Amino acid sequence: MTAPMGIFRGRGVALALIAPALAVVGLFFVAPLVMSGVVAFRGKGGEFTLEHFRKSFDYYTTDLLFTLAIVLLSTLLIGLVAIAIAGYLTLGGHPRTVAVLRWLYRWPLFIPFVVAGQLMRTFLAKNGMLNHVLIGSGLIEPLSAQSLLDWRGIVVAFVWKQAPFVTLLLAGAMAAVESQHIEAARNLGARRLRVLVDIVLPQVRGTLLVGLVLSFVTMLSVLSVPLMINPNSPTMVTVDVAYRISTHGDYPVANALCLLSLALAAIGAVFYLRHAAAQVEGK
């Protein structure tokens, strides 16, 4: 017999247990999503067409690429920040610093995206608080102050808002890494960075990946941050979706863009699926 699968057994039981949750998502999200998805393939007379996708690519290819680049870069930075903070929380040798850091990093978790957008818009602007502080402390000349309200602002807002989420997940996972492993390596004289990279990170790879995949797809669907910081060209696809709807009442192209955005999200999902498959085989 293979490894025990649990106290309840059988495929029927499994499906019954998962059915309510699947029903909720299926009824209240997937079905309406399909309803709007078909609009993207329907012409004026109701016939099948790819015209809306052609138009989407015609007008918004740059924005699609821009979106992907922004979200990938943000995901990468979120990962690095989360690893650094969670790593210090786990391995840091100075208890008071660890305590302060633990208290500090979480705050953006409680700030909704739309407010994060507003905060960054006033913080990163040319005459915003960041530049005031930099000029006031003599770090930059008043004339060299520049506005960060372009792709950089969007990235900053995303990292600021999402890094604590990934850090929280990651710090939890790191805390559970067998402390003997860490101790042993430390006793062998390994430096903390080495321990983090060679011993801790491989064991929490799964958690990190999940946090990053969740952040990746969430950022793809956030409208308020790009709308508040830089809705001009190039901008993110969510802005184009809102614009096609509110200025043109153009649901077909908006829905085509949504589906293309979903295709981008699938890139993140593929990573996750591969990882999940590797885990199953590894068991």
Next chain:
Amino acid sequence: MSALPSSVRMIFRALILALLAFAIFGPLLNLLLWAFAERWYFPNKLPLEFGLTYWYRVFQPRGNALASLGTSVWIAVLTVAFSLAVAIPAGYALARLKLPWRGAILLVFLLPQAVPNLPVYVNIAQVFYQIGLNGTILGVVLVHASHGLVLAVWIASAAFASVDTSLEEASRNLGASPWTCFRTVTLPLAMPGLIASAIFVFLESLDEFTGTYFVGVPDVTTLPLLMFNATMGGNYQISSITALLLLIPSIGFMLVVERFLKADVLAMVGR
């Protein structure tokens, strides 16, 4: 690093912490300033005049801010309860039982997070009007739950995966029924993870406004709706005050549940 004298390392540490604190609280300070600013414009780097005018405006009797805050919290609590109720069995099945299409099922839960959801909510509204769910708390809870379920299901599944199966087998060998075993062994051991997911679902619900508008308004209005409209219109005072108000339940909920939060459960997320 260990070669450096400890005083240098201390300064280095303090510097990094200070920078991080600035990165986190700098933007938040703006929020605080705007919440109390009566007049603030170029070329003044700080508000010209502070006051409580906008607090009175938010709390005016006809403004219903407190009632909306109450509704928001109530919806968030119900969303957490509902999400956990369906996520616990689902998470258990995903973690422990043989499921066909396991990866695909996990991805279905991810969908609501992944799509720009404006066009989808229009269709949800239509369906909810047909079945009479529009304008009800239940309707809003269902929409929020479908959105937050990915967090609840993924983390619940991790929580169950981290429970040591030998403990369950011991309890079964002592003659416990499967249900008793689940109730007395598995569930308590997975509880910290479930509670961690509750935090995320709670925050998710408390931030949501698009779904609330299409399914709730005008009978159900929440504080994030007011905050969204004020922010988009550039009404920084009102938006900052509502954002501060929303911090109270968020942080409160986190503090209450954090006592149950043990780190080791989060380790299994994604395994």
Next chain:
Amino acid sequence: MKTRMFILAAALAFAGATAGQTTLNVVTAGDQNMVDYVNNYLAPKFEAMNPGVKVRAVGTGPGDGGSQKIYEKLSAQQKAGSNEWDVDVAVIHQLASATMVKEKLLMPYRNDVSVGKLVSRDTAKNALGADVDGYVMPMFHSQIVFAYNPDLVKAPPKSFVELNDWVKKNPKQFGYNGVKGGMSGVGFVTGWVSAYSGMGDKLEKGPYDASAAPAIDKALSGLKEFNQYVVMTPGNAGTLDMLNRGEIAMGPVWVDMFYTWQADGRMSPKIKLVLPSPGLPGQPMYYVIPAKAAHAQLAKKFIELAESPEVQADGIIKQFNWYPGIDPQYVQPKLDQAAWNKLFTDISPADLSKYGRPFPLSPYFKDIVEGYERVVLK
């Protein structure tokens, strides 16, 4: 402990609802101050006149996005086959009103209310070329204007041609919000095309002629060059925001938003307005009644109140400094001269009637905005 929290939250949640009352739902697009206006100014008056009625105002957000959300909610109820819709009075923009009349989401009411005779302006009958006669009444008129900081701009450009020269001498001092961030940017673009295509009248009055497209594209290519000298701002509020921080010296803004920002202390009282030749577009916000509003009779009474000369004078002009929705000759007698003059501090009535223009007809509008994406953004 937990139960107590639940009960408390539940009590809070239902404290607002009072049994045995009729609730009139007013849903308004636009800024939060529109909600406040309905809640604080109109509602108490209306409730005093109609005992047992409670007015509930909800906002859907600024700009056409806000109006679109109202359209979507009504459309959902129409498709769902509901008999009583949950919106009694809506306040929407022109673009949405055209769609909503076409899709039979609105009820004609202007001939049923006594104040219906007080409006004669073209925009009361026609929204971007669509016939909306009888379905709408303007709540107030708004106008896109240039706001500028007189400390930085001594002699503001008085026309689009002057502006084009001015930005070259003062690069990165003019800011506008493109076409994706709200109508003040869109209005600037249509104003530019009117000015440089030389087809202003044709764009506004029609008839639509697809062969005008090259002229539109040519005007837009000039805008592409112009864009190199300006700052792109994040949205209607974003332009005001950058003016507030002194990052730009001039930009197109909605006059109603501008005054709100000034009243709320987010805009220096020194900032002034100018309306350039040959003009910038303006548009009203409309009061409309959904086709199957649950309380249509009350809704008509509500609009009677809101469009009365007294309320227009005291609420719209005195409190907000907005241009009235009904014809001025009915409002002016209800105001003292000082309050009336304040409305025209920066922009004279003569300039307003000469340079305040409607938006182009919707097919032209579409050509211009999509042309902007093709010609200017690529």
